[in-house]
Amino acid sequence: MKVIQYTEIVDEVSRICQEANFDLAEDVVNAFKESVKTESSAAGKSILNQLIENADIATSNRVPMCQDTGVSVFLVKLGQDCHITGGRLEDAINEGVRKGYDEGYLRYSIVDDPITRKNTGDNTPAVIHIELVEGDTLDVQMSAKGGGAENMSAMKMLTPSAGLDGVKDFIMKTVKEAGPNACPPLVVGIGIGGNFEVAPYLAKKSLFRPVGERHPDKDIAALEMELHEAVNRLGIGPQGLGGDTTALDIKVETAPCHIAALPVAVNLNCHASRHKHFVI
Amino acid sequence: MSEKRIRVPFDPGAAESLKSGDTVLLSGTIYTARDAAHKRMAEQLENGEALPVDLEGQVIYYVGPTPARPGEVIGSAGPTTSSRMDAYTPALLSHGLKGMIGKGYRSREVIDAIQKNNAVYMVAIGGTGALLARKITASALVAYEDLGTEAIRRLEVEDFPCIVINDSEGNDFYESSQQSFSND
Numbered sequence: 001m002k003v004i005q006y007t008e009i010v011d012e013v014s015r016i017c018q019e020a021n022f023d024l025a026e027d028v029v030n031a032f033k034e035s036v037k038t039e040s041s042a043a044g045k046s047i048l049n050q051l052i053e054n055a056d057i058a059t060s061n062r063v064p065m066c067q068d069t070g071v072s073v074f075l076v077k078l079g080q081d082c083h084i085t086g087g088r089l090e091d092a093i094n095e096g097v098r099k100g101y102d103e104g105y106l107r108y109s110i111v112d113d114p115i116t117r118k119n120t121g122d123n124t125p126a127v128i129h130i131e132l133v134e135g136d137t138l139d140v141q142m143s144a145k146g147g148g149a150e151n152m153s154a155m156k157m158l159t160p161s162a163g164l165d166g167v168k169d170f171i172m173k174t175v176k177e178a179g180p181n182a183c184p185p186l187v188v189g190i191g192i193g194g195n196f197e198v199a200p201y202l203a204k205k206s207l208f209r210p211v212g213e214r215h216p217d218k219d220i221a222a223l224e225m226e227l228h229e230a231v232n233r234l235g236i237g238p239q240g241l242g243g244d245t246t247a248l249d250i251k252v253e254t255a256p257c258h259i260a261a262l263p264v265a266v267n268l269n270c271h272a273s274r275h276k277h278f279v280i
Numbered sequence: 281m282s283e284k285r286i287r288v289p290f291d292p293g294a295a296e297s298l299k300s301g302d303t304v305l306l307s308g309t310i311y312t313a314r315d316a317a318h319k320r321m322a323e324q325l326e327n328g329e330a331l332p333v334d335l336e337g338q339v340i341y342y343v344g345p346t347p348a349r350p351g352e353v354i355g356s357a358g359p360t361t362s363s364r365m366d367a368y369t370p371a372l373l374s375h376g377l378k379g380m381i382g383k384g385y386r387s388r389e390v391i392d393a394i395q396k397n398n399a400v401y402m403v404a405i406g407g408t409g410a411l412l413a414r415k416i417t418a419s420a421l422v423a424y425e426d427l428g429t430e431a432i433r434r435l436e437v438e439d440f441p442c443i444v445i446n447d448s449e450g451n452d453f454y455e456s457s458q459q460s461f462s463n464d
Contacts (some may be wrong), residue, residue: 006361009425034298040438040461041457041461043443043457047301048404050405050408050409050411051405051407053411054407054410054411057410057411057414061410062349063346063349063352063355063356063413064346064355064409064410065344065356065407065408065409066356066358066359066406066407066408066409066410067344067346067357067358067360067429068345068358068409069346069356069383091456100288105347105348105349105355106346106347107344107345107347107355107356107429108428108429109344109429117316119428119429121428127343132327146407147360147361147428148360148361148383148384151361153412177323179384179385179454179458180383180384180403180406180454181361181363181384181385182386183383183384183406183407197338218331233420234458234462235458235459235460235461235462236458236461237457237461238407238459239383239403239406240384240385240454240457240458241443241453241454241457241458242457242458242459242460242461243461245459248456252429269406270406271407272407277365
């Protein structure tokens with residue numbers, strides 16, 4: 001059984017919180033560069049080039065690429081043969097967030113109560129999802145998830161007669177209504193199936209996959225590509241100022257569901273699709 | 281559509297001269313305010329109290345910057361979604377506010393109030409906070425310090441790049457620009 005120290009988790013979480021906000025991952029930067037080549041709007045091209053320049057400044061000056069340094073969302077795969085010593089895993093993650101957001105001069109964007117709304121002053125609590133898996137590794141993925149795109153995300157309990165067409169209509173409607181508010185070019189995460197809480201979780205989880213990577217199931221991969229083309233025909237474009245690059249990518253995840261249900265969730269991510277990862 | 285260099289706060293008539301689709305480089309003084317500061321200003325107006333800033337001719341930038349590193353003026357400072365300020369905006373426009381910088385759609389009420397008050401709504405490129413911070417040369421706390429990143433700050437800007445969306449004639453650049461690329 002592998003022993004993992006609490007303090008080791010704190011330090012790694014702190015590091016990836018900062019790197020997520022300073023160093024835009026290569027898959028996203030490459031998607032910007034590819035889109036510049038195909039975007040037919042001059043304004044859209046100019047915006048994409050500014051996104052590339054912004055990412056360069058963020059990396060070299062260690063300044064956040066976006067002032068919304070987000071809710072810190074964690075997907076954790078905990079090997080059943082790991083033993084964490086020195087404290088609870090969730091406490092270690094929150095302490096890492098506290099440390100990373102303080103040392104990195106990142107913004108505190110969390111309020112303690114949705115109604116009375118006092119800032120917690122350290123960006124905690126993080127949103128933490130833990131899955132138990134085989135093996136003796138601790139695998140942690142972090143996303144700094146901005147509020148603007150999250151606000152334009154949506155979920156709908158469709159019923160089976162709506163079918164795939166109903167699902168597609170809801171996805172298109174959600175992206176259309178989001179327009180410039182969600183900071184396009186977007187990464188669109190879609191969860192189909194499960195139940196009322198599973199569909200949004202699938203949508204969120206799908207956003208952790210690299211931009212440009214297709215789903216291993218060929219039917220889902222084909223759906224991703226079809227939706228991507230359809231979304232880019234909407235004309236919203238970079239920042240909603242018109243163009244062909246409304247989405248950098250579309251991700252779909254599915255799960256079994258009730259005979260009466262067809263849940264669908266659309267979780268939008270802005271172009272600052274910030275994800276980092278560590279394994280102990 | 282053209283590129284214009286404009287001083288802020290606006291001289292009389294300057295806000296009206298900006299047209300939907302114009303690219304604008306703003307230089308001068310602007311104020312930051314987002315959700316919590318707007319709520320507080322609305323409460324002060326309701327109670328008949330004076331606002332912490334005289335809004336006559338001024339521009340509000342919807343931004344909650346990241347903290348400045350030592351020796352820096354400001355951290356990352358890009359626009360936040362403007363629609364969350366819609367509920368409070370008509371009242372501020374009727375108190376002299378002439379311009380707003382944010383990102384995203386405005387409500388019908390706000391678009392009408394912009395036209396009625398000869399004001400202007402501009403957007404900066406969302407998610408380019410590192411780039412836009414380079415156009416900010418000074419930052420000073422003005423009011424509501426307890427709100428942290430949501431406090432009101434006075435910013436000095438130089439050639440701060442914006443695009444005009446809603447102008448004093450009621451035009452909407454989002455509508456016209458998206459239409460020309462839609463194959464839906």
